[in-house]
Amino acid sequence: MIVGTEWLVEAVGCNAVGLRDEARLRQLFDRVINDLGLKAIDSVWHKFPGEGGVTGMVALTESHLACHTYPEHGTATFNLYCCQSRPEWDWESNLRNALGAQNITVTRFERGYVDQNFETQNQRSAAGGEA
């Protein structure tokens, strides 16, 4: 029984300033939520001190949205879990615009199904980027 779909998103080659900018990440979350017609229940945001990154987690009536950023590695990861059908969101252009991400990978993972079914889609920018 598939109870939902989770998108696991890896963004590398991001600019470190963006990865430390909680307001920018909150805006990005708002865009996902609005674009996909999701409904937030409550959230937790945490900025790690100094040069550290940001953790954001939003509980949705449709499941959850989360991010963790690693400015020291130019990397951000996102989880979007929807227990109701939703279209694909354009992580590629949104993360390139918001964070300067050079290389983005989106993996769909069907939740609740015991023989796992993965679908990984490499979305590489025109500029390419490290593997």
Added chain:
Amino acid sequence: MIVGTEWLVEAVGCNAVGLRDEARLRQLFDRVINDLGLKAIDSVWHKFPGEGGVTGMVALTESHLACHTYPEHGTATFNLYCCQSRPEWDWESNLRNALGAQNITVTRFERGYVDQNFETQNQRSAAGGEA
């Protein structure tokens, strides 16, 4: 660059009462956190009304722990994301004991790595269970 490991856990054949019991799920989270020496920053818990399930999300200094339960399908899903190395947790016996889960699948997913590397481990109880 791998920035962390996420375990995606699917538990099916659970008893519906346990899947509606926020206190039991909070205890389960406490056990994960204590056993693995994790540190909680903040959390969101939500019980959906009536016969509905529970959503729990805990932001950790080491990333996050989340669950969503679906009593109508006897299913729970868990995410444990650690940006620091941690041993495998015994989801199999813990979920069997706490929720009566009959069939548990644990998938390790390395985060931040653009050419994804999956490792799925089917942990089936002696009783087997639906697929």
